[in-house]
Amino acid sequence: MIAAASECRVSLPPVIEYDADRADLPLVVVPVSIPSMTTLLRDRLDEFAGLARVRIHTDWTDDEDVLAARMSDATVVMSTGFRASARLLERIAGRVRCITFCGTGAVSFIDLEAARRLGITICNAVHYGDNAVAEHAIALMFEHTHRVGELNARTHQGGWPGADITELSGRTLGIIGLGGIGRRVSRLAHGIGLRLLVWDRHPDAAELAALNAESAATMDEVFSRADIVSLHLALNDATRGIIGPAQLDLMRPGALLVNTARAELIEPGAMLRRLSRGDIAAAIDVTAPEPLPDDDPLRTLPNLIITPHVAWRSDRALAALVEQNVRSAVEFLKGGAYNVLV
């Protein structure tokens, strides 16, 4: 979800102001941004007409002093994914009354307890990226079976590296959590011929029947029977560390673990230890922490495919996200509420 080191192909001014001379209006601040979101936000600024001035900082920083200074005179802050610790929230509380968050899992980026205590409203976005993230989960599976990215890199370097591949169709995909994304992954996987074994706390019989999916009695059953296990749980107190060595040990040789949800669903260190045995593989879009430290041993594992939390960043997902965040900000300024989390 973190957007540092983004690729900038467009030329943007360091700050974009909307109605800057309307000092009578409250200020909306975007303290850091990435080019794709900046462009989408800029195209929607008229929605703030008569309600607020807007100031978009188009660069990125993780420096809390800079972030605090940029937010110091804002009433509403639109977050594109910076870390809002309790300390940072305390520095801006009083003036800042609402933060919109560019995603669903705000808990990983904003100290929600501190926000509640300080009276800062937090809005998130929902289902904006279900298809983008679901497709990314499938793309991670395809890189494991068909090795396109790996073989492309090697072929661009020279030679003709013959290699065997495998197929997805006919394999058993275990789905942990049948929410919006889990459902969409299931539909895509069903469409390409995977068999589905689903575990959910509240299984939806009609949905399972439509997918020709089998319902697993326990999470452990999924880990022990599936060729691929894909995690699609939200992170909360009930799910943090819900997967540990006991589950990972159940995975069969040759199996693949896919995580496009949250790294913290798995006990710290458990995935590294299981992968180090070398008989299973994993493909993940999420780590803890993010960004992953350069010396993290995960980076050295040959049986781990890692993408840097990009699954949510599709063109369509970003457009839906910005639309929801702008609506949350506008509704808050009008005294209403949209997608209020805290």
Add this chain to the structure above:
Amino acid sequence: MIAAASECRVSLPPVIEYDADRADLPLVVVPVSIPSMTTLLRDRLDEFAGLARVRIHTDWTDDEDVLAARMSDATVVMSTGFRASARLLERIAGRVRCITFCGTGAVSFIDLEAARRLGITICNAVHYGDNAVAEHAIALMFEHTHRVGELNARTHQGGWPGADITELSGRTLGIIGLGGIGRRVSRLAHGIGLRLLVWDRHPDAAELAALNAESAATMDEVFSRADIVSLHLALNDATRGIIGPAQLDLMRPGALLVNTARAELIEPGAMLRRLSRGDIAAAIDVTAPEPLPDDDPLRTLPNLIITPHVAWRSDRALAALVEQNVRSAVEFLKGGAYNVLV
């Protein structure tokens, strides 16, 4: 299709013999092989019991002198993808009476006219890899949209390279040729929410309806309207060079060309020239020639994803392939015919 530089993880003897002491029986020779096919062939040797001796060379060479020497006393040759030029066929003709080919498109590897003239029966394999190749076409598309392989390589090198991605669902996929593989690609793509625009010389109305696919009146219509154009024609005199600058110029900025069929469907040099303009991309599993020379300018294009003709090499496809090739060899030895091409 060429299997050079294969990855060897298993330890195999240089030559595997079956019933070597039965000099009364004709000899079947596998002059070069790759580990995965060697293992599959070895497991089926009993099918030759009482019919032939078998000798499998487990290494790889493109040296015609070595190939000719290895085939010099064979009645049946099982090809795992070496080049059989007219000159090589002339050297082995008389003794060798049948060659089984490990794929469908034998024309790219064996001089079929020379084989016909020399009285050598050529058998191929059909539909063995339809799903493997179709999945590979989809995997090439996913690497273009979700960039998993590229971002994985960069993340393993360090850093946290934020990047935007795109989605496949909702895009229009143009299918050129609705044979076995084109049909399977269409089904997979339909399952993941792509819209289909199909061109085929003999469109199958029922199949198109089942896929909710639109039939294009001309090939040019597909090139001008589709977000992704995927080639699935067999290579023959009617299709060689069927796609030229006129078609490629019709492709829209941002469009993607996918080729898992044969490079020779496109006029020599036309794809390189079109890609050099930078506004479209391509993802291919086939080149001309194969292996691609190390100094070929295609290797330097940032908007080209290349895999080294591996789409056919899945575990299941190889198993089906070996099964068909063994059956062709056995039937020939019994005086019958199976999958006879020439």
